[in-house]
Structure formats: structure tokens, C-alpha cells
Amino acid sequence: MRVKHFSTLMWRKSFNVPNKSFKKPTLNMYDHYLILDFECTCEKNTKIKNQEIIEFPCVWVDSNLNILSTFHRYVKPLHNPTLTSFCTELTGITQDMVEKEDTFDIVLLSFIEWYENVQKNFNEESKKIFVTCGNWDLKIMLPDQCKLSGIPVPGFMMQWLNLKNVFMESTGYYPKSLNDMCQQLGLGFIGRAHSGIDDCRNNLEIMRALRLKSSMPNTKSL
Numbered sequence: 001m002r003v004k005h006f007s008t009l010m011w012r013k014s015f016n017v018p019n020k021s022f023k024k025p026t027l028n029m030y031d032h033y034l035i036l037d038f039e040c041t042c043e044k045n046t047k048i049k050n051q052e053i054i055e056f057p058c059v060w061v062d063s064n065l066n067i068l069s070t071f072h073r074y075v076k077p078l079h080n081p082t083l084t085s086f087c088t089e090l091t092g093i094t095q096d097m098v099e100k101e102d103t104f105d106i107v108l109l110s111f112i113e114w115y116e117n118v119q120k121n122f123n124e125e126s127k128k129i130f131v132t133c134g135n136w137d138l139k140i141m142l143p144d145q146c147k148l149s150g151i152p153v154p155g156f157m158m159q160w161l162n163l164k165n166v167f168m169e170s171t172g173y174y175p176k177s178l179n180d181m182c183q184q185l186g187l188g189f190i191g192r193a194h195s196g197i198d199d200c201r202n203n204l205e206i207m208r209a210l211r212l213k214s215s216m217p218n219t220k221s222l
Contacts, residue, residue, distance in 0.1 A: 031126035035059045037199040044086040050079035055196035076101045105149045130160035185209045
């Protein structure tokens with residue numbers, strides 16, 4: 001089933017919005033952060049053709065880095081419908097976890113509705129930014145997935161903070177991975193690596209630790 005109607009956020013002149021991360025995090029004032037980490041179909045030592053998102057988590061936090069709301073859905077892949085054993089071993093996502101789920105176009109619509117509902121609780125002028133570990137999620141995977149699904153990339157998902165760059169600005173060290181950041185900060189890893197929702201939670205713990213070093217992009221906590 002293909003979604004025929006998307007919200008205004010979905011269609012809002014997406015082609016006029018630059019798809020980019022902020023290479024050097026600026027001292028802008030952000031009111032909210034949306035921490036996102038996709039998990040996708042994969043195979044060991046092989047690049048899968050038509051790679052697809054199979055886990056879509058997002059944790060919405062306020063300027064004090066308190067969780068306000070969480071979105072978490074698994075996604076049924078169409079082009080590679082059977083998950084590889086490597087994919088299950090890596091992500092913990094089994095075939096039965098995706099088999100009866102909606103396809104990406106439906107899940108994205110659900111995400112947009114969640115986004116709009118949460119946003120209703122705040123001033124429309126409040127500044128929001130997505131946070132990802134690296135640029136892959138929103139620079140590569142989301143556009144590729146939207147192309148596969150025959151839908152536009154939502155305009156509000158075309159800018160983000162790369163947490164690795166924030167970490168570099170804070171510590172002078174560019175981290176290799178999420179786990180590397182946790183180790184550098186002396187943080188224990190929460191949950192399972194490559195579980196999208198657990199990765200979001202670990203990204204949040206890293207943000208909180210960097211806040212203590214007073215190096216997160218400017219917030220309203222002080």
C-alpha cells in the first residue's frame with residue numbers, strides 16, 4: 001500500500017532545503033533535539049542493493065536534555081524482504097519483528113504525525129534540530145529510502161547535528177564510532193549496540209556528558 005496523502009511538512013518545498021549537517025557546530029540556541037538512529041538491511045562484507053530501513057527510532061528531548069517523547073517503529077522491507085542472519089545478529093532484529101509491520105511510506109507518515117503532535121505542545125518558533133551519530137542516517141539512508149519508496153524527503157529532516165563533530169569541538173578528538181565516544185567519556189554502553197533505540201539512548205547520554213563539559217551547542221539550561 002502506497003501512502004497517497006502526506007502532511008504539509010512532508011511536501012513543503014523539500015527541494016529548496018539544503019541537505020547538510022553542521023560541520024562545525026555553531027552556538028545557536030536550540031530548544032529541542034531529535035535524536036535519530038536508523039537500522040537497515042545488511043549483509044556481511046557486502047553492500048546490499050536497495051538497502052532499506054528496518055528500525056526507525058527517534059527520541060525528542062528538550063534544551064535540558066530531558067526526554068519529552070519517543071517514536072519507535074520497526075519497518076517491513078520490500079526489496080530485501082528476508083533479513084540475513086548477519087543482519088539479525090548485528091541489530092537483534094528478527095524476521096518476525098518486521099514481518100507484520102508497515103512499509104516505510106506508512107511508517108514515515110506515522111513519524112510525521114507524531115512530530116506534528118509533539119510540536120503542538122510548543123511555540124512554533126522553537127528551534128529544533130536532529131542529532132545523528134555521523135551523517136549517514138539523514139544524508140544518505142533517508143534520501144535513498146525515500147527514493148525507493150517513491151516519496152519526497154521531508155523538508156524538516158534535511159538539516160542535523162553530527163554528534164561526532166560536536167564531540168570533536170568539545171574534546172579535540174574525532175571519534176570513530178558511538179562506542180568510541182562512550183569509552184572516551186567513561187560511559188557504560190546502554191543496551192545493545194546497533195539497536196536503533198538503544199543507540200539513540202546512548203547518543204543522549206553522550207550529549208549529557210558533553211553538556212557537563214559545557215560544549216554542547218548553546219541551550220537554555222543556564
